[in-house]
Amino acid sequence: MQKPVIFVLFLLLSTILTTPLSGKPLPVDSAVSVIETLNTTLLDCMKRGDKLGYSGRYALLEPVMTQSFSFPYMVRKSSGSYWGELTDNQQKELLEKYIIWSVGRYAERFKEYKEQQFVIVSNESIREKYMMVISHIVKKSKETREFKYILMKNDGVWRIVDIQVEGVSQLSLTRAQFKSVLKDQGIDGLLKILDEKISKLDKY
Numbered sequence: 001m002q003k004p005v006i007f008v009l010f011l012l013l014s015t016i017l018t019t020p021l022s023g024k025p026l027p028v029d030s031a032v033s034v035i036e037t038l039n040t041t042l043l044d045c046m047k048r049g050d051k052l053g054y055s056g057r058y059a060l061l062e063p064v065m066t067q068s069f070s071f072p073y074m075v076r077k078s079s080g081s082y083w084g085e086l087t088d089n090q091q092k093e094l095l096e097k098y099i100i101w102s103v104g105r106y107a108e109r110f111k112e113y114k115e116q117q118f119v120i121v122s123n124e125s126i127r128e129k130y131m132m133v134i135s136h137i138v139k140k141s142k143e144t145r146e147f148k149y150i151l152m153k154n155d156g157v158w159r160i161v162d163i164q165v166e167g168v169s170q171l172s173l174t175r176a177q178f179k180s181v182l183k184d185q186g187i188d189g190l191l192k193i194l195d196e197k198i199s200k201l202d203k204y
Helices: 002-017 030-047 049-068 071-084 088-109 169-201
Strands: 119-129 130-138 144-154 157-165
Touching: 030 049, 030 071, 030 088, 030 119, 030 130, 030 144, 030 157, 071 119, 071 157, 071 169, 088 169, 157 169
Parallel strands: none
Antiparallel strands: 119 130, 130 144, 144 157
16 A cells, blocks of 8 residues: 555656646747756856866856856957957957856856755747746745846757846847947957956855
């Protein structure tokens, strides 16, 4: 008699673990898988934060983030029409520094584990090539912070192109900053500012 009871409990537990906060089961989708992989890596980064140090966290995050984010698309969008005015070498250097800065910020921020959990709440198609995946980071106190990931499908592959935090598009903020600097200071000014941002990261 005990085996059927255990089996039922196992099915019930499985249902709870695979059901989002909205109560609707999440379909298996590669866009969701991208965020799941990123969340898993961020959690690992936090749990081993002190042991890894900044350089170790960066090394852990860099390959996952370059696979999860469409950095080339994001830097082009952030540069606007100025992108086409840059030489190939300038475009390459800007992209490289943009990646270092982006990954570095994650390595700086996700370094402490205090029993936080990541929960994917929902996903929905917002346009033909785009999906929005909503993920929460839940603190031990049950306080949550919402991240809305916008993913674009290109050549059959989903990649993050924007994150909305508290209703604010991070790509829009970066675009406004980049275009302003490119207008007033040119590419050399933007590269210098990115170098300064990278140097100010808390690398411990």
